[in-house]
Amino acid sequence: MNVKITDLHPTQLYLSEKKLQDIQMLYQSAENINVDPISILAVSNRFLITDGHHRAYQALLAGRDTISAEFDQDGGNALYALYAQVCEERKIDSILDLKDRILPQDEYEAKWYNWCDGFNQAATLLLKRKADEE
Template identity: 30%
Template sequence: MDLYQIRPSQLYLDQDKIDRLKELFDPLNVRFNAPLPIKKNGGEAFLTDGHTRAFLYSEAKISVIPVYWDEDDLDMNLYQSRLNWCREERVMFIDDLKERILPHDQFENEWIKRCEKAVRKEK
């Protein structure tokens, strides 16, 4: 699927994870890479995971990437919130995360804690 037809569902990337994946993940080897999980929300496809790999594909100028339909029973209310956050902060394409890469500790504080707070709020 074209990477630019898939919306991200997170606002930040973790610099440590990018650094680790750069050593293990070869975006140029598309045929042999594990596909990224996506779901649809209305008419929009979005990533449920794999944002770092999607970003590395984009950095390598690869736009057609392997994906699969995520059949996991996910909290769609949480994903809807995440997609709304992305829309509000104008994160519509994976490239929009280029200026939103954070050191690991800051990523934990800014993103992981925000998601955990949203989950607690829903309950």
């Protein structure tokens, strides 16, 4: 299915400069761009990106209004909803809001992956506690 890029809500805080360059080269090298669909979840009447932030950002820069997407079948809705909440708190409400958060690959890996590890541990404990209370 195709979704409007402006309807997508990010669930990550940074983009990798290298990943964007790789995708940009793909866009420049082919007349018919065959980019894998991004993965999304429908949570609270929003489409959360679970995989494909870089592809969505590059599609927007390339002047596209829509991007191919498929629903994520791996679960994790509650965790991605927490990621989206963190993004909202940092005023990241659309894919374009990541334009000032593009980092060199080594810095991206250090900041994003380390943040994710800590956040995932805390979120897992929080979600487990909520489930136990219910």
